[in-house]
Amino acid sequence: MAEKKKLSRRKFLVRGGLGTIGVLAVGTYLFRNPIRRGIAGVLDTMDTPFTGNTSSPIIWFEMTADNTIILHSPKVEMGQGTFTSLAQMAADELDISMEQIKVVHASSASGNMDGFATGGSTSVSALWVPLRELAATMREMIKNEAASKLGVSPTEVSTANGVVSVGEKTMTYADAVANVTEWDVPDTPVLKDIKDYKFIGKPIPRVDLKDKVFGSPIYGMDAAMPGMLYGAVVRSSAIGAKYIDADTSKAENMPGVIKVIKEPDFVGVVATSLIEAENAKSAIDVRWEVERNWQTADIEAMIEVGKGEAFVIQKEGDAKNILEEEEGLITSEYKSPIGAHAQLEPNGALAFVEADKATIMMSTQVVKITRDEIADRIGLDEEKVNIVPTFLGGGFGRRLHTPNAIQAAVMSKAVGKPVKCFFTRKEEFQNDTFRPPTHHVLKAKLTEDGMIEAIEHNVSSGDVAFGSPMVPSFAAPILGADLGAWRGGMIQYGAIPNYRTISWRVTLPFATSWWRSLGLLANTFAIESFMDELAIAAKKNPAEFRLAQIQDDNRGFRLKEVIKAAVEKSRYTDEIVNGRAMGFAVSTDVNTPCAQVVEVSIENNEIKVYKVTCAMDPGISVNPDQVRAQCEGAIIMGMSASMFEKMEVEDGELTPTIYGPYQMALMKNAPKEIDVVLLQNDDKPGAVGEPPLGPIGAAIANAVFRLTGQRFRSMPFKLA
Amino acid sequence: MNISFNINGKSESVEITDENTPLLWVVRDILDLKGTKFGCGKAACGACTLHVDGEAIRSCSYPVKLVEGKMITTLEGLGDAENPHPVQQAWIEEIVPQCGYCQPGFMMATAALLNKIPNPTDEDIDNNISNVCRCGTYYRMRKAIHRAAELNVSEVASETQNS
Numbered sequence: 050m051a052e053k054k055k056l057s058r059r060k061f062l063v064r065g066g067l068g069t070i071g072v073l074a075v076g077t078y079l080f081r082n083p084i085r086r087g088i089a090g091v092l093d094t095m096d097t098p099f100t101g102n103t104s105s106p107i108i109w110f111e112m113t114a115d116n117t118i119i120l121h122s123p124k125v126e127m128g129q130g131t132f133t134s135l136a137q138m139a140a141d142e143l144d145i146s147m148e149q150i151k152v153v154h155a156s157s158a159s160g161n162m163d164g165f166a167t168g169g170s171t172s173v174s175a176l177w178v179p180l181r182e183l184a185a186t187m188r189e190m191i192k193n194e195a196a197s198k199l200g201v202s203p204t205e206v207s208t209a210n211g212v213v214s215v216g217e218k219t220m221t222y223a224d225a226v227a228n229v230t231e232w233d234v235p236d237t238p239v240l241k242d243i244k245d246y247k248f249i250g251k252p253i254p255r256v257d258l259k260d261k262v263f264g265s266p267i268y269g270m271d272a273a274m275p276g277m278l279y280g281a282v283v284r285s286s287a288i289g290a291k292y293i294d295a296d297t298s299k300a301e302n303m304p305g306v307i308k309v310i311k312e313p314d315f316v317g318v319v320a321t322s323l324i325e326a327e328n329a330k331s332a333i334d335v336r337w338e339v340e341r342n343w344q345t346a347d348i349e350a351m352i353e354v355g356k357g358e359a360f361v362i363q364k365e366g367d368a369k370n371i372l373e374e375e376e377g378l379i380t381s382e383y384k385s386p387i388g389a390h391a392q393l394e395p396n397g398a399l400a401f402v403e404a405d406k407a408t409i410m411m412s413t414q415v416v417k418i419t420r421d422e423i424a425d426r427i428g429l430d431e432e433k434v435n436i437v438p439t440f441l442g443g444g445f446g447r448r449l450h451t452p453n454a455i456q457a458a459v460m461s462k463a464v465g466k467p468v469k470c471f472f473t474r475k476e477e478f479q480n481d482t483f484r485p486p487t488h489h490v491l492k493a494k495l496t497e498d499g500m501i502e503a504i505e506h507n508v509s510s511g512d513v514a515f516g517s518p519m520v521p522s523f524a525a526p527i528l529g530a531d532l533g534a535w536r537g538g539m540i541q542y543g544a545i546p547n548y549r550t551i552s553w554r555v556t557l558p559f560a561t562s563w564w565r566s567l568g569l570l571a572n573t574f575a576i577e578s579f580m581d582e583l584a585i586a587a588k589k590n591p592a593e594f595r596l597a598q599i600q601d602d603n604r605g606f607r608l609k610e611v612i613k614a615a616v617e618k619s620r621y622t623d624e625i626v627n628g629r630a631m632g633f634a635v636s637t638d639v640n641t642p643c644a645q646v647v648e649v650s651i652e653n654n655e656i657k658v659y660k661v662t663c664a665m666d667p668g669i670s671v672n673p674d675q676v677r678a679q680c681e682g683a684i685i686m687g688m689s690a691s692m693f694e695k696m697e698v699e700d701g702e703l704t705p706t707i708y709g710p711y712q713m714a715l716m717k718n719a720p721k722e723i724d725v726v727l728l729q730n731d732d733k734p735g736a737v738g739e740p741p742l743g744p745i746g747a748a749i750a751n752a753v754f755r756l757t758g759q760r761f762r763s764m765p766f767k768l769a
Numbered sequence: 770m771n772i773s774f775n776i777n778g779k780s781e782s783v784e785i786t787d788e789n790t791p792l793l794w795v796v797r798d799i800l801d802l803k804g805t806k807f808g809c810g811k812a813a814c815g816a817c818t819l820h821v822d823g824e825a826i827r828s829c830s831y832p833v834k835l836v837e838g839k840m841i842t843t844l845e846g847l848g849d850a851e852n853p854h855p856v857q858q859a860w861i862e863e864i865v866p867q868c869g870y871c872q873p874g875f876m877m878a879t880a881a882l883l884n885k886i887p888n889p890t891d892e893d894i895d896n897n898i899s900n901v902c903r904c905g906t907y908y909r910m911r912k913a914i915h916r917a918a919e920l921n922v923s924e925v926a927s928e929t930q931n932s
């Protein structure tokens with residue numbers, strides 16, 4: 050007999066929201082020790098399971114009187130389209146239409162919080178099983194209630210479009226759940242067959258499309274509360290500046306100023322308008338202690354293979370000894386610069402701290418960490434701090450650190466009113482958690498018939514994962530090397546008999562951390578440029594050269610298939626046709642292989658990318674249109690980073706501090722054609738948001754080499 | 770001082786202490802129209818683009834004193850779900866937005882471009898649309914701009930027919 054868990058009435062809070070008639074909470078999606086398993090998963094398969102809150106109950110679904118089901122998403126929507134995919138997955142198992150489901154961000158008070166974050170291209174894959182099981186369970190619960198109200202057996206009823214029916218009799222889901230205070234939670238039902246899904250696998254328009262086209266106030270920057278004031282925090286533009294003291298006498302008497310707030314680690318001001326707060330802020334005279342006047346050259350000298358701590362992260366055969374012999378050795382070096390996130394919506398938060406509770410509205414990728422840090426600083430229990438996530442005006446990893454939210458909360462507590470505080474663009478550029486610069490040394494030897502006998506990749510990088518609150522300190526000794534820095538850094542050609550990857554760790558004087566795809570872009574630029582050099586040395590077609598060195602397991606099969614698809618669809622050729630050359634590169638990230646072919650020419654001494662063909666195998670594409678959108682966006686972001694972007698360190702400051710001087714791809718640089726080919730050689734959804742960022746830099750560099758003979762050794766690319 | 774203007778077809782008048790306050794903050798914080806975004810505050814990204822007397826301007830760097838007696842249109846005034854502007858309609862058809870934060874600025878810049886050049890070439894688009902989109906939606910935007918031009922033409926045609 051099926052075991053039934055009785056959930057008590059106490060655990061089903063009925064929410065008094067407008068039109069809400071009941072909150073259906075399904076709790077207990079249990080993982081044993083989720084953090085540990087999460088880390089192990091990352092190490093093992095680069096597959097991150099959902100490490101959600103396991104305390105029961107937590108709110109997943111909410112039924113409204115108009116028969117709409119609200120899904121409380123523990124993952125945030127930052128443009129990657131997760132809300133739409135989750136809606137498709139839930140609607141299919143709930144037997145409701147896309148119009149009958151609405152997705153909102155779960156507030157931390159709902160209990161539905163992700164212990165990990167929104168990031169790492171894991172949202173859809175991690176929730177693929179749990180969310181469908183929860184939805185199917187909900188459907189069964191609704192069925193049971195309807196059956197008992199209709200006086201029939203649950204086995205007799207069927208469900209479709211939010212209606213339960215038996216013969217002529219029908220009942221909406223809303224009527225079925227009305228006044229239910231105690232639920233029988235059945236065993237998890239068997240999920241539907243994939244081919245029976247109506248929405249999964251279809252290019253359903255984004256669920257947030259209208260809000261975004263008609264300008265709804267959905268972002269952190271748009272958050273407002275009655276009586277809201279504006280805060281501003283004085284920030285130093287110098288690297289490593291320590292706050293000592295401030296003279297605030299002038300600011301205190303400026304128009305609109307409510308209070309100047311001096312804390313041990315920062316000074317801020319609260320005023321009635323943003324302009325008044327900013328004006329007062331510039332009148333505050335702060336004494337900073339700066340230890341060293343850093344320059345770009347200092348940073349470049351630190352990022353050098355051979356310096357810092359080394360970890361062998363991949364080893365097969367005897368690459369070390371084979372590559373010690375000078376004879377026949379091919380060696381190349383590559384570099385990548387400091388990269389900024391440059392997301393359009395600056396970081397900020399609206400905080401309202403009251404005597405016994407706090408509410409924070411903001412764009413964050415780490416709801417739980419944001420909550421715990423604020424609770425700790427303002428001295429409230431974690432449960433008393435409610436983080437209400439908003440839509441993000443871009444994430445890209447920038448919102449995996451949210452110390453700015455603490456400052457908003459401290460200022461709100463000091464004035465007893467809601468305070469909104471966000472970064473200026475200059476502060477955003479200077480206080481970013483940058484993509485670390487890298488240095489790569491590659492070595493290889495070819496056999497007589499032009500195969501790789503041995504290859505080695507050495508990568509030196511600033512920290513990515515280490516130092517981040519997301520990676521618990523116990524993980525560092527287990528992991529050894531920085532798992533973020535070596536993303537994409539391993540040799541993916543498993544048929545090569547001898548290979549080795551070594552990661553060199555350096556901690557820089559400014560924050561470096563997660564940037565969409567982490568080390569993938571730079572590592573792939575280095576490895577795949579080198580593979581191109583080797584293919585040319587071996588006098589082979591670059592795609593065939595790679596295909597011949599891939600192992601015959603499942604991973605190898607999927608990798609070969611994307612290579613073949615990209616080559617075929619783009620009609621890749623080594624020849625220059627009408628002044629245009631093609632370039633090829635391929636990477637595997639979080640188990641998703643992605644191959645790209647670009648077509649470039651040189652016009653007015655500038656690289657022009659005409660067309661990109663992208664073949665990717667993310668397994669099941671829950672929403673193929675949004676998978677394509679992620680490919681298009683990642684390709685353009687990767688082009689931007691490899692062709693234009695670079696932060697410098699000048700006289701102790703990170704610069705530039707504005708778009709334009711921080712050059713990025715614009716409309717005129719975007720390819721007119723992006724042809725995405727989606728393969729499906731896996732039976733579950735895999736990573737999508739980051740993998741297509743891998744090959745683009747190398748593919749462009751390889752194309753330019755074919756056209757001009759110039760081999761780019763560092764990003765951003767500069768034509769000779 | 771008091772500044773009066775017309776915004777999205779409505780007369781407004783605001784009391785402001787600092788006449789150099791950027792129009793953006795008057796629109797967002799005083800008039801509570803949040804469809805116009807802040808990205809940089811230095812006329813460098815275009816997120817704050819709106820129309821003043823039909824011209825696209827970057828409102829973060831446009832002192833409010835300059836709009837006395839003028840006509841302002843923001844994204845909210847361009848169209849709504851019931852009655853979308855051709856640009857908004859095209860953006861929906863092409864499913865352009867990702868994070869969406871830059872999109873109001875692009876739609877306003879596009880609407881102004883189509884007023885001047887009803888059927889822009891790729892080159893016109895490259896030369897006139899210089900906003901920043903970090904999510905890299907330019908590829909779909911270009912398709913949407915061409916689509917909007919088509920919709921615009923058919924809208925004008927049907928208006929002429931009906932008159």
Ligand code: FES
Pocket residue numbers: 806807808809810811812813814815816817818827828829830
């Ligand atoms: S906010 Fe006005 S151009 Fe960036």
Ligand code: FES
Pocket residue numbers: 128393442443866867868869870871872901902903904905906
């Ligand atoms: S859609 Fe995100 S910045 Fe353009």
